[in-house]
Amino acid sequence: MNFSLEGRTYVIMGVANKRSIAWGIARSLHNAGARLIFTYANERFKKPVEDLVATLEGQNALFYECDVTNDEAVQHTFDQIKQDVGTIHGLAHCIAFADKEDLKGEFVETSRDGYLLAHNISAYSLVAVARAAQPLMTDGGGIITLTYLGGERVVQNYNVMGVAKASLDASMKYLANDLGKHRVRVNAISAGPIRTLSAKGIGDFNSVLKDIEEKAPLRRTVTQEEVGDTAYYLLSDLSRGVTGEVIHVDSGYNILGLS
Ligand code: NAD
Numbered sequence: 001m002n003f004s005l006e007g008r009t010y011v012i013m014g015v016a017n018k019r020s021i022a023w024g025i026a027r028s029l030h031n032a033g034a035r036l037i038f039t040y041a042n043e044r045f046k047k048p049v050e051d052l053v054a055t056l057e058g059q060n061a062l063f064y065e066c067d068v069t070n071d072e073a074v075q076h077t078f079d080q081i082k083q084d085v086g087t088i089h090g091l092a093h094c095i096a097f098a099d100k101e102d103l104k105g106e107f108v109e110t111s112r113d114g115y116l117l118a119h120n121i122s123a124y125s126l127v128a129v130a131r132a133a134q135p136l137m138t139d140g141g142g143i144i145t146l147t148y149l150g151g152e153r154v155v156q157n158y159n160v161m162g163v164a165k166a167s168l169d170a171s172m173k174y175l176a177n178d179l180g181k182h183r184v185r186v187n188a189i190s191a192g193p194i195r196t197l198s199a200k201g202i203g204d205f206n207s208v209l210k211d212i213e214e215k216a217p218l219r220r221t222v223t224q225e226e227v228g229d230t231a232y233y234l235l236s237d238l239s240r241g242v243t244g245e246v247i248h249v250d251s252g253y254n255i256l257g258l259s
Contacts (some may be wrong), residue, residue: 003236003237003238004033006068007088008033009034009088010088010089010221011026011039011091011133012026012038012039012160013038013039013092014039014092014093015052016045016197016198018194019194020094021094021224021227021228023224024223024231027228028232030228032236035085036053036062038062039066041065041067041068041095050063062085064077068095068129069120074128078133081136082136086204087139089141090137090235091130091141091181092126092145093146094145095125096164096198097122098118098160098161098201099118101114102114105157106141106159107162109146119163122164122165122167122186123165123167124171126143126171127171134179137184139183141184141185141224142184142186143187144188144234144235145168145182145187145188146227147165147188147190148162149166149250149251149253149254150162151163151164151167151169152169156200157203161202169246172246173186176244185239185242185243187246188245189231190247190249191227192212192248192249195209209221217253220246222251230247
């Protein structure tokens with residue numbers, strides 16, 4: 001079995017800057033020989049993403065704007081990708097958003113609008129993207145999304161984003177069931193906390209990192225590269241029998257009981 005990704009094309013959604021988990025995934029797939037397609041939320045991210053990707057030697061990437069809150073924009077993006085490259089072999093969905101106000105204090109204070117916003121961008125978007133991308137995976141393929149322990153357990157300040165991640169995890173499983181007949185696998189990586197633009201919005205994030213360093217079995221936080229290499233596994237034939245799964249890349253933190 002050949003585990004190189006030469007000759008394969010993957011869509012990476014959610015690179016904002018060099019700290020993004022999506023960027024770690026992009027580098028792992030690039031190192032494995034994949035051709036990459038990047039989507040970004042709006043014009044503001046275009047140049048920074050293009051500049052970052054220019055550092056990937058020999059990468060002949062394509063770029064598209066795609067605001068995942070807009071069904072027409074999502075469909076248009078994948079119509080364009082189909083026109084430009086034809087077949088894709090996988091997709092990494094690395095997108096989430098919630099109002100900063102909803103990422104501190106008590107969950108019970110979450111407004112209806114804040115709840116819907118977080119679910120719209122962070123959970124429903126996977127469904128919309130999977131529906132638009134699947135027809136391009138004519139050789140079968142893999143879809144991965146990024147989740148967090150706060151969707152399985154109560155994590156202080158994670159609040160509405162935890163509830164959205166629970167919805168994302170369930171959506172991932174239902175999608176795995178629907179798309180399996182098209183030879184498309186759908187999985188999630190539950191990453192340990194990593195300092196990124198999105199993480200900045202979470203109240204007292206430093207103490208979350210400190211807790212991992214003190215208590216996780218590996219006694220350290222994880223890196224974008226480590227998440228990237230697990231994404232490579234999930235998007236390659238190495239994981240050909242795996243779908244509907246959540247893999248924790250979190251230094252083992254999720255196995256701990258209360259202390
Ligand atoms: P990031 O800020 O680098 O990436 C989030 C991305 O979501 C950005 O590129 C942003 O532009 C994009 N986005 C937001 N709204 C969008 C929209 N309407 N349309 C299209 N794109 C939109 O942060 P990150 O931490 O790399 O986040 C990537 C994923 O990883 C998220 O799902 C996040 O919840 C998850 N995650 C992060 C951590 C962590 O500690 N950083 C841990 C576990 C899971």
